[in-house]
Amino acid sequence: MKNLLFSFSFFLLTSIGYSQTYIPYYGSIVDQVSASNVLINLTEFENLGIKRRGTAPLQNTLDWLKAEYISYGYSSNQLQEYSFTNGSTTCKNLVVTKVGTLYPNTFIILCGHYDTITGKGTNDNGSGVVTIFEVARLLKDIPTEYSIKFINFSGEEDGLIGSQHFVSTVVNGTSPKMDIRLVFNIDEVGGRADMTNDTITCERDTGSPTSNNAASNTVTNELINCVELYSTLNTFLSYAYASDYMPFEDNNEIITGFFEKNETPHRHTASDLLINMDPTYVYNIAKAATGAMLHFAKASTTLSNANFNDNQVSFYPSPAKDSLNINLGSVDATDYTFSFIDMQGKVVMKKQIVNAQLIETVSLVGLAKGMYLAVFETEAIKITKKIVVE
Numbered sequence: 001m002k003n004l005l006f007s008f009s010f011f012l013l014t015s016i017g018y019s020q021t022y023i024p025y026y027g028s029i030v031d032q033v034s035a036s037n038v039l040i041n042l043t044e045f046e047n048l049g050i051k052r053r054g055t056a057p058l059q060n061t062l063d064w065l066k067a068e069y070i071s072y073g074y075s076s077n078q079l080q081e082y083s084f085t086n087g088s089t090t091c092k093n094l095v096v097t098k099v100g101t102l103y104p105n106t107f108i109i110l111c112g113h114y115d116t117i118t119g120k121g122t123n124d125n126g127s128g129v130v131t132i133f134e135v136a137r138l139l140k141d142i143p144t145e146y147s148i149k150f151i152n153f154s155g156e157e158d159g160l161i162g163s164q165h166f167v168s169t170v171v172n173g174t175s176p177k178m179d180i181r182l183v184f185n186i187d188e189v190g191g192r193a194d195m196t197n198d199t200i201t202c203e204r205d206t207g208s209p210t211s212n213n214a215a216s217n218t219v220t221n222e223l224i225n226c227v228e229l230y231s232t233l234n235t236f237l238s239y240a241y242a243s244d245y246m247p248f249e250d251n252n253e254i255i256t257g258f259f260e261k262n263e264t265p266h267r268h269t270a271s272d273l274l275i276n277m278d279p280t281y282v283y284n285i286a287k288a289a290t291g292a293m294l295h296f297a298k299a300s301t302t303l304s305n306a307n308f309n310d311n312q313v314s315f316y317p318s319p320a321k322d323s324l325n326i327n328l329g330s331v332d333a334t335d336y337t338f339s340f341i342d343m344q345g346k347v348v349m350k351k352q353i354v355n356a357q358l359i360e361t362v363s364l365v366g367l368a369k370g371m372y373l374a375v376f377e378t379e380a381i382k383i384t385k386k387i388v389v390e
Contacts, residue, residue: 020225025301026294029142030230033134033290035283041068041133042190042274042282045126051116053158054089061114062092065129065152069096072137075332077358084155084165091115091154093162095170096136097358099327100147100297104316106179108297109149110135110289111163111244112186113156119272123190123264125156127282131186131258134286135293140330141312144297146181153244156187157268163244167251182219182296185245185257186289191281192262200233200285203240203257205249212252216240220256223292230291231284236261258285310383315374319388324374326353326360331378338362339375340387348372364389 048064049057066079074096082093094114100106112128120126129152136150155161171178191197202223205216224235238259240246245255260281266272293299312329326338334356340349348367353360367389376383 041130046122053086094152096150098148102145109183111151113153115154117157119270124188127190128186164247167247183248183255187243191278197278197281199261201259206239215254226292227288231288319390333378337377341373
């Protein structure tokens with residue numbers, strides 16, 4: 001949702017200090033963006049109806065979102081719902097977490113809202129939803145150094161309520177505060193059926209607080225470069241306003257975003273429909289967004305390293321000291337056994353984890369320094385990895 005038809009260009013870009021180059025492996029992933037998926041998902045989003053707070057279509061859309069992520073191979077443990085009060089009703093944000101290999105506690109957030117007002121909202125913001133789908137689908141089995149949260153917000157059309165609630169209760173409610181490297185928001189990127197859509201607006205922070213503006217400028221320049229490297233689109237630099245990145249911006253996080261250059265006249269009306277959009281434009285934006293997320297999350301750059309082993313289960317930090325985190329990865333299990341075995345083959349710790357969360361933490365206090373085998377076991381799989389305790 002953007003209620004104002006402002007457009008303000010910035011012609012002088014601040015140097016980002018290095019040049020980005022085309023990475024062939026990233027290009028091969030971007031080339032797997034599916035125009036058919038985009039069209040099918042836009043159609044399905046439209047068919048779900050007007051997605052207002054307190055309505056069955058909003059809940060049905062949430063259920064559809066969850067089913068779609070599960071179909072890509074994400075486990076139920078990777079999906080979290082965050083409820084909040086919106087007027088007299090309860091709405092939910094959906095968060096899908098993919099844990100990074102090197103910086104598991106630092107997050108790249110890719111987000112967009114799924115609620116609509118007045119109309120079915122196929123452009124505002126079905127176009128953002130299906131773009132996030134393609135990125136999530138293609139990055140699911142690619143190791144990234146940074147963790148990723150794919151977030152579908154509700155309550156955006158009522159004044160960014162869902163994203164504000166997430167920042168207040170989750171980002172700032174985490175101890176220590178959630179470490180966010182970047183928030184990349186996608187809102188209304190469907191284009192117009194009656195125009196040539198060959199340019200995407202890239203948005204940077206120019207508001208208050210000003211302490212994060214320079215960093216936002218840097219990453220938005222990187223975003224522009226990714227668009228040019230991995231899609232056929234041109235870019236237009238503008239400023240961020242009136243969408244779900246704003247509560248993050250107010251929280252002093254670094255933000256950037258996509259918004260259509262040819263702004264639809266159908267926003268917030270019953271005619272916000274696929275027939276008035278350009279699905280090929282959404283397809284090209286999905287390619288640009290995929291390339292950008294591969295870059296921002298620092299994905300593996302070669303095919304040989306591109307497949308997670310062991311269902312993406314990981315243990316961190318390594319070396320460990322007082323505690324060890326167990327990342328359940330894409331294993332769809334509620335219970336598992338975790339054991340620690342020393343180099344003489346003695347089991348020095350064994351725990352049964354019941355009703356497991358995506359990340360569980362076990363204490364290592366009292367264990368001697370040295371090398372151990374960490375063993376993760378369910379009824380179906382057994383994974384063993386070496387862990388150093390300092």
